[in-house]
Amino acid sequence: MHPYVxxxxxxxxxxxxxxxxxxxxxxxIPRMIPGDPIKMILxxxxxxxxxxxxxxxxxxxxxxxxxxGDIWTQFVCYLRELLRGNLGYSIxxxxxxxxxxxxxxxxxxxxxxxxxxxxxxxxxxxLGALAGWKGAESKVWGYVAPFALVFSIIPYYMFAVxxxxxxxxxxxxxxxxxxxxxxxxPSLSWSFIVDVIRHSILPALSILITSLGWWFLSMRSxxxxxxxxxxxxxxxxxxxxxxxILWSYAFRNAMLPQTTGLTLALGNIVGGALLTEIxxxxxxxxxxLYNAITSLDYPVIxxxxxxxxxxxxxxxxIIDMIYPFIDPRIRYGAE
Amino acid sequence: MGLSSMRxxxxxIERSRLGAFTRRAKAVLKEVFSNNKLKVGFIMLVVIALMGxxxxxxxxxxxxxAGIFMIDxxxxxxxxxxxxxxxxxxxxxxxxxxxxxxxxxxxxxxxxTVVGSTIGFVAGYYGGIVDxxxxxxxxxxxxxxxxxxxxxxxxxVRVVDIWMMAMILSIFAWAWPARxxxxxxxxxxxxxxxxxxxxxxxxxxxxxxIELMPHMFQWMGANFFNSVVWAILTEAGVxxxxxxxxxxxxxxxxxxxxxxxxxxxRGMWWWWVPPIIMIVLIAVSLYLIHIGLDEIVNxxxxxx
Numbered sequence: 001m002h003p004y005v006x007x008x009x010x011x012x013x014x015x016x017x018x019x020x021x022x023x024x025x026x027x028x029i030p031r032m033i034p035g036d037p038i039k040m041i042l043x044x045x046x047x048x049x050x051x052x053x054x055x056x057x058x059x060x061x062x063x064x065x066x067x068x069g070d071i072w073t074q075f076v077c078y079l080r081e082l083l084r085g086n087l088g089y090s091i092x093x094x095x096x097x098x099x100x101x102x103x104x105x106x107x108x109x110x111x112x113x114x115x116x117x118x119x120x121x122x123x124x125x126x127l128g129a130l131a132g133w134k135g136a137e138s139k140v141w142g143y144v145a146p147f148a149l150v151f152s153i154i155p156y157y158m159f160a161v162x163x164x165x166x167x168x169x170x171x172x173x174x175x176x177x178x179x180x181x182x183x184x185x186p187s188l189s190w191s192f193i194v195d196v197i198r199h200s201i202l203p204a205l206s207i208l209i210t211s212l213g214w215w216f217l218s219m220r221s222x223x224x225x226x227x228x229x230x231x232x233x234x235x236x237x238x239x240x241x242x243x244x245i246l247w248s249y250a251f252r253n254a255m256l257p258q259t260t261g262l263t264l265a266l267g268n269i270v271g272g273a274l275l276t277e278i279x280x281x282x283x284x285x286x287x288x289l290y291n292a293i294t295s296l297d298y299p300v301i302x303x304x305x306x307x308x309x310x311x312x313x314x315x316x317x318i319i320d321m322i323y324p325f326i327d328p329r330i331r332y333g334a335e
Numbered sequence: 336m337g338l339s340s341m342r343x344x345x346x347x348i349e350r351s352r353l354g355a356f357t358r359r360a361k362a363v364l365k366e367v368f369s370n371n372k373l374k375v376g377f378i379m380l381v382v383i384a385l386m387g388x389x390x391x392x393x394x395x396x397x398x399x400x401a402g403i404f405m406i407d408x409x410x411x412x413x414x415x416x417x418x419x420x421x422x423x424x425x426x427x428x429x430x431x432x433x434x435x436x437x438x439x440x441x442x443x444x445x446x447x448t449v450v451g452s453t454i455g456f457v458a459g460y461y462g463g464i465v466d467x468x469x470x471x472x473x474x475x476x477x478x479x480x481x482x483x484x485x486x487x488x489x490x491x492v493r494v495v496d497i498w499m500m501a502m503i504l505s506i507f508a509w510a511w512p513a514r515x516x517x518x519x520x521x522x523x524x525x526x527x528x529x530x531x532x533x534x535x536x537x538x539x540x541x542x543x544x545i546e547l548m549p550h551m552f553q554w555m556g557a558n559f560f561n562s563v564v565w566a567i568l569t570e571a572g573v574x575x576x577x578x579x580x581x582x583x584x585x586x587x588x589x590x591x592x593x594x595x596x597x598x599x600x601r602g603m604w605w606w607w608v609p610p611i612i613m614i615v616l617i618a619v620s621l622y623l624i625h626i627g628l629d630e631i632v633n634x635x636x637x638x639x
Contacts, residue, residue, distance in 0.1 A: 017475040271482025
């Protein structure tokens, strides 16, 4: 087997394990807690005063949970419904299915996250490389490091709270919440796009600045380690330009662990970004999740969690697919 | 000095264990106190922990009883961090929160380190199929987005006290230590002293606990503080959604209540600023301890 294929199959097996584990937890947890989930939902419906569609919902729910039969039949039932893309009905917004709600929320999260994560990773790596390389000589980079440390530690959503207070409450430059102004109709018009960008700046900044610190610090320490390697000395002895040594020798080698770091950190980044959305009432997956939690909308909580895990796995797998092109050892199968 | 001399002293030839042990402990302690990051981090942590554990018992206010004081008071001499919208003293909440958050962090880290190290030792030492299985499971836990799953679990299992919170977090706390320890064991188990031990007839468990473990204590220590940071920050994230312990106060729950009552948009900075600063200070102190220990274990990092 070609080493690239073998490598990809190995990664695929891990992600299949992750997704299976997530589905398993999704299946087991509601069954482990005491009480009948359907009674719980009925009670919830009565609380809201919903009468219309109640029967239909319970029927759909029974089918969804497959509450008849032993645990194995139930599990098969559950998997079958999942494969059909059926995540059940939302309780809080009844006629809407969970899938419909996710369909509305997901683009906002993906849009916000993909831009900020990639930007932070690239900018952080480049700045970190410069800081690590020039570190000993220049004073400026020495002062940056402690700030980067604090920024890398503070969770996104806490930084988001600080940003909202400073730039939306004290000095109202940016809107406090939402993804676009109330009354605007989503369209591809110029004014709508500008409005969306203006609303996304604060959430994006809070994710960008805090994750930038992390990538900055890890790249900086990698470069400092690499600076002591023999091949750098060799390159210097050959009389290569400093720029060439930094970017084609040190930086390129440091990108390997940095990329591995990205695949490992992606799950945490997404988790943190979900909380950031709550601070801004940004209508993505995090906000949907938060509303589902406050209204005890269990099917939505389950669906959102499952889709997030699927999305993270897909993203990580894409990075894994690209990785061998940075690291020739995997491409050619050397250990 | 340091590591290399310590390694020599722990060779199995030296059987007068107690003498060797005290000498090594002294060497470690000396190294620990010569590291500045470790010192600063340790002092910060002790001061904060004392604030929580001792300070909260000296303050006469009940942090949980609502409606005792006037609501929404800004900081004043009687309430140095003001009161919240339910008329509770925020400084009292903060002190209780410190104690509870630290408690959760340390419980999770202890469970995570013990379980993770055991798995790491077993996987690394036995190798083969045991390693393959354990490693795949560890990989799954490393890649999986933990926060969404934690949210799912704690939304179904109503978290009532800090112990339950700690148990739920522990499900995910072992994977990182397991991976780190496994890598270390792999590099250690080919050393001569392990062969010596095998030749002298020691069993696997004896070798793991008597020969390998002492070399790993500092590694485990560095990892331990990393786990505490992780636990406290993750805990705050889950609590930020209101899924934290219902019957008490943690730093994350203070922040949740502040957001719930829209403190940010009402200019009540004294409600949400203290928990954020405290979480960052705790995280920084633990992180400094972590880097400090890491530097002792891995002297190459010292040039950073």
